[in-house]
Amino acid sequence: MQWLVNGNSKYGYGMWYDIAVIAPSVAFLTFLVLQMKSSLEKLRRSGSSSYIMASCYALLWLVAIFNLLWCLLQVWQGLPSQATAFNVLSLVTRSGMLLLEVSVVVFLLQGNHVRGWDALLQSLILSSIIAGIDVTVKAIYIFGYGVPLFIDGNDVGDWHKWGFWLVHKLLLVAVYASILCLPHTKWQNRLPAKPTFYNYICALFVLNTTSALGxxxxxxxxxxxxxIYGITNICYHAFYPPLLYATFLRDFFQEEDLHLEDVYYSEMKDAGFFDADWD
Structure with a gap:
């Protein structure tokens, strides 16, 4: 299977895979850098009312940075000298992204029962516990039993590795499938009314289902x-941070700009700038 060959190594997917993973990660981190000044100013003006958004924004930055480092390092994942660093960085990156996934879902599913710091604290505690268990189990597999969970190569049929990932993906599929079923249950009022939330859940459900198939x-x-697994890997590492931003942060950061545009339009309309359009 020549498409798996990266240079003379039996590990990795090849140059085009590396480019497909790295390029979107670089582009998104560049976007965050360009928007950082205005984003921080928006958070500062919002004061204490935006601490939830500030927490999500900070976590997004950390994950985006670690994710880019992972994307760059995975080019050399087959080199023995890089194996430990790659495994550690993979554990940190995947755990950070899982922490974000769980935090967002847990916080939004609390509905109107808990608000403010209580909701944020409960979300972070629960997501930290889940992410902690996840990273511990993976570390035991990698460093205790020598199963190369993050290093892909000539391992087709390795049940210890792919069986682990199959169970891992199926657990996530079960969680997202349950959320998609909630609108048809008595707990439907706990769900946020924002349509993009369901798009977010659907995207992760499809991604994890496809990955489980691979x-x-x-x-x-x-x-x-x-x-199949390679494509879902690209989608997850390249597009999950932008998906998170587009779903939960973009409207917050653009809200004031849109409001100002409405104000300017109203002022110009009152001044008669658009009267000629009716002639």
């Missing part, structure tokens, strides 16, 4: 699963 094929010894 893991299942690889665990069964079918090499085509690498195509």
């Amino acid at each position: 893991c299942g094929l690889l665990a069964s010894g079918i090499g085509f699963g690498y195509w």
Whole structure:
């Protein structure tokens, strides 16, 4: 399977895979840098009312930075000298992204029952526990049993690795499927009314379902699963941070700009700038 070959190494997916993962990560981090001044100013003006957004924004920055480092380092993932660094960085990156996933879902599912600091604190505590358990189990697999969870190569049919990822993905599928079913239950009022929330959940449900399919094929010894798993890997590392920003932060940072545009339009309309349009 030549598409798996990266140079003379049996590890990795190849140059185009590396580019597909790295380029979006660089682009998004560049976007965050360009928008940082206005974003921080918006958070400062919002004061204490925006601490939830500030927390999410800070976590997004950390994950975006670690994710870019992971994308750059994964080019050399097959080199023995880089194995430990790659595994540690992968653990940190994946745990940070899982922390964000769980925090967002837990916070939004609390509905109107808990507000403010209580909601944020409960979300962070629960997500930290889940992310902590996740990173501990993965560390045991990698450093205790020598299972290369994050290093992809000539391992089709390795049930210890792909069976682990299959179970991991199926657990996430079950969580997101349950959330998608909530509108048809008595707990529907706990869900946020924002339509983009459901788009976010649907995207992660489809992504994890597809990834689980790839893991299942690889665990069964079918090499085509690498195509599926590789594509979902690209989508997750390249597009999850932008998806999170677009779903939960973009409206917050653009809210004032849109409000100002409405004000300017109203003032210009009152001044008669658009009267000629009716002639």
